[in-house]
Amino acid sequence: MGTNVRSMTGYGRGEHIAEDRKFTIELKSVNHRYNDISIKLPRSLASLEDKIKKHIMQQVFRGKTDVYVSFETFASDDVEVKLNEALAKAYYEKLKVLQDSIGFEGGNLLDLTAKFPDVITVEKPQKDESIIWDALLPALDEAVTRFASMRQTEGEALKKDILAKGKRIQTLVHEVKERSPLVVEEYREKLNNRLKDLLGGIDVDPQRIATEVAVFADRGCVDEEITRLESHLVQLADILERGGQVGRKLDFLVQEMNRESNTIASKANDIQIVQATIELKSEIEKIREQIQNLE
Structure with a gap:
């Protein structure tokens, strides 16, 4: 059983009151190539910025995350x-x-x-940093927990949708696989009939037909591309099931899937294969867009 897949968009808020101080922390994130954490906090808490960032990075590995830290005091000796x-x-x-x-x-x-x-x-007199940190930490933990939970929920929804699109691609690949040999047979029949017409009904040399058909079949052969696409689809499901930080792996995998589908499209010499390939490329593009948002 793998870990969960997480989205890079999320929101989390946490509050905690300790020693007559109320701490409020909010986290918001959008997708980003790297792990970019930006913290806005009162000047009096500036010394804790690095500590807060390191604490968040234990659970957040990718995305652009904005962190807002604020506190209000009810203690007279704080002023x-x-x-x-x-x-x-x-x-x-x-x-x-x-x-x-x-x-x-x-x-x-x-x-x-x-x-x-x-x-x-x-x-505002400087308090011992460890005291402030102990008061702030529960609010931070609450915010991070809610934030991670939302990213996880969204990530699992994306995973489900991507797997469904993967199944649709599998169906289309199977259609191309089934259709390819029939295209060759149809070409053999058409070529034979055309040559008979040209020769006034005289039987055509079977060897000549076989050579022409072999050239046609070789030029339009997509067996290797289909095999690789099927392998990529297995990897797609496997990566998603293992979970964790899948975004970059899937990005590379989808590029490879796109390459194979483009090759099939360029070799296609049959309207049904062309139509299947167009839909195939459309589904791959939808997956590519979705994985941009996965951690």
């Missing part, structure tokens, strides 16, 4: 108001000088002083 007395006095003295020089008695100098930059500042 510290600081007054720069020396700066406040310097501002106040200069305002007093200005007031005296222009002879203006109005205005509240204290109110004006408090509005200057850096006189009064609000700071």
Whole structure:
């Protein structure tokens, strides 16, 4: 029993309240060639960015993932108001000088002083990083679990659809396989009748007919392509059943399937084979589009 197939699109959200802080984490992803994780978080949590990324990468292996981290605090000791007395006095003295020089008695100098930059500042004291991490981790785990679950659900739906398309391709390949020998026999009959007409009913040299038919059969022979396509279809089902990170493997496999179907199309000299090949290529293209979204 293999692991599950995962889509590269997903969403997950997690919340956790600890030590009077509420952490909220959201993950959103779309398909991407590589594993690109971008984290947006408050400046006060910047030191945890690498740790958060490594934690996510244990479960996410491909896709463009945006991570949003936010927190709000309910604790009064999480905020510290600081007054720069020396700066406040310097501002106040200069305002007093200005007031005296222009002879203006109005205005509240204290109110004006408090509005200057850096006189009064609000700071959030640095907490021990391990304490913050322990408080944030449950929210992160919840978000990642929901995120992974959604990607898994979508991935399994894609797998089911791709396998159904694989069965349809198998049917079309079988049609081509059954039809190919009949095309050769029909050509033999047509050639024999045409030559008889040209020769006024005289019997045609069987060796001459056999040579012409052999050339025709060789030129239109698609046995090798059919065998390879059948092998690719077995591999397609096998890769999907094993699961895990299947996107890149399937991408390569579908390129090979496309190559074989193009060769069959170029060799086709029968309308039924041409029609089957057109549908064959259409189904392969649908699979190619779907696997772009698999991890």
